[in-house]
Amino acid sequence: MSENLQELQTEMRNQASERLDQMSALETVTLMNEEDQKVALAVKAALGDVAKAVEVIAAALQRGGRLLYFGAGTSGRLGVLDASECPPTFGTPPGMVQGVIAGGPAALVEAIEGAEDSLELGREDVQRIGVTSQDVVVGIAASGRTPYVIGVLEEARRRQAKTIALSCNPEPDISQGVDIAINLIVGPEVVTGSTRLKAGTATKMVLNMLTTASMVQLGKVYGNLMVHLQATNQKLRVRAKQMVMQATGAGSEEAERLIAEASGDVRVAIVMKLAGLTKEQAAQRLHRAAGRVRQAIEQE
Numbered sequence: 264m265s266e267n268l269q270e271l272q273t274e275m276r277n278q279a280s281e282r283l284d285q286m287s288a289l290e291t292v293t294l295m296n297e298e299d300q301k302v303a304l305a306v307k308a309a310l311g312d313v314a315k316a317v318e319v320i321a322a323a324l325q326r327g328g329r330l331l332y333f334g335a336g337t338s339g340r341l342g343v344l345d346a347s348e349c350p351p352t353f354g355t356p357p358g359m360v361q362g363v364i365a366g367g368p369a370a371l372v373e374a375i376e377g378a379e380d381s382l383e384l385g386r387e388d389v390q391r392i393g394v395t396s397q398d399v400v401v402g403i404a405a406s407g408r409t410p411y412v413i414g415v416l417e418e419a420r421r422r423q424a425k426t427i428a429l430s431c432n433p434e435p436d437i438s439q440g441v442d443i444a445i446n447l448i449v450g451p452e453v454v455t456g457s458t459r460l461k462a463g464t465a466t467k468m469v470l471n472m473l474t475t476a477s478m479v480q481l482g483k484v485y486g487n488l489m490v491h492l493q494a495t496n497q498k499l500r501v502r503a504k505q506m507v508m509q510a511t512g513a514g515s516e517e518a519e520r521l522i523a524e525a526s527g528d529v530r531v532a533i534v535m536k537l538a539g540l541t542k543e544q545a546a547q548r549l550h551r552a553a554g555r556v557r558q559a560i561e562q563e
Contacts, residue, residue, distance in 0.1 A: 271432050273405055273458050277451035295453050295460070302465045305431075305449045312445045313472050316427050319443065320399050320473060321480035323425060324359060328397035330477070332362040333388065333415040335379030337459045338403035338429075338466060339364030340371055345470040351499075353474075353483040354491030360474060363388050365411040378411065385414025389422070396423035401473070403466060404428075405458035407435020407446070416441060429469060431462035445469060482555030485510060490529045490556055503529050511536040534559045 280294055306313075320330050332342030343362030349355045365384060366375025378384060394400060400419035402412040407430030416437060419426050426441040431449050438444035447469065449461040478484065483491045488510055494503040507518040510533045518532070524542055525531035534545035537560050545559070552558035 271406055271408075272448065272450055273431050273452065273462055274456050275451040276455050277453055280453045283453065298450075298453055298461055299464060302447075302449055302461050302468065305447045305461075305465055306468050309445050309447055309469070312443055313469055314476075316401075316443045316445060316473055317476040317480065319425050319427070321477040323397060323399045324477060324481060326397060328395075328399065329358060330360045330399050330401070330474070331392060331394065332360075332401045332403060332470070333365075333385065333412060334363075334403035335365035335409050335411045336370075336374070337463050338405055338409070338412075339366075341463065341466050341470060342401070342403050343371060345467075345474055349474055349478070351493050351495065352489055352491075353478045354493055355478075355483075361392070363392060379409050380411070382410045382414035382417075385411040385416075386418040389415050389418040394419050394422050394424050399425045399427065401427045401429055402437050402441075403430075403470075404435070404437050405431045405462040405466065407432040407437050409437070412437050429466060431458065431465060482553065482558070485530070485533065485556035488529075490533065491554070492529065494527055494529075503527070507532045507536070530554065530556050530559075538562075 283291065324330060332346055334342045343364055346360045346362035349360040350357055364370045366378030369375060370378060400415065402416045404412040413436060416426050416428065420440060428435065428437040428441045428444045430437055431447045433446055433448055435446060447465040449465050452458060452460045452462065454460065488506045490506060492499060492503065494500045503522060504518045506529055507513060507521055508515065513521060513536055521532040521536055522529065525535060530549055531542060531545045533556055534540060534548055535542060538545065538548065548559040548562050552562065
């Protein structure tokens, strides 16, 4: 936190947008699009560290640990968003991936005065969640110097959890002492200091990778099909039927029958069809294969 705010790349003025208030709508969105094209390259430069983080997260989840995101403001909201998408997409228990935002749930829709400035609040949230050595804690801060996130990571390390720092500035304060530091150097924003723009986009891209790639490692997909999804509405029920058809070659009516016999479990339906098994036999194979569809199909 010793840096002056204006020295952070995310707080610098972007020379390309210094005439922003004089630009037309088309000029503005064209400039934003040009700046956004730099985001994927910034993420690409950090892929080695992202992959290391995925390996740590997948190993922890396999052992029964949790993936816990902590952040303030936009960073916190992005963590909560990514965590909340895991149960419907991958069928994870609600507690396996969690997002915590400084100031609590109210901070999702309004600014909570001073929440991000408190080291102690970060420590308290880690204590409240009951972080242990089994967990992975990801501290998210575009600036790389948010006191709340520093407090989170300090307390998480004290509890011997694996720690990952995710920021959008070089040499961020939050990376000190962590197991893995992911730094996404996206440069100055179109609107000076508005890190919900490039920094937010880069952060969202990496969070997508952390959960998606970890779930792939855990066998939560078959091919590229999200066979662990929870079909909780009509769109997802249609998607479930399409997945069974795509994975097995079954027609529409047969896929519907398989899903009904499998009590809505896409994995069971696929294993039933491809391995020629009853619902009970398919479920047993999946249990032995820890839910991995391909392994269940290929079991002798």
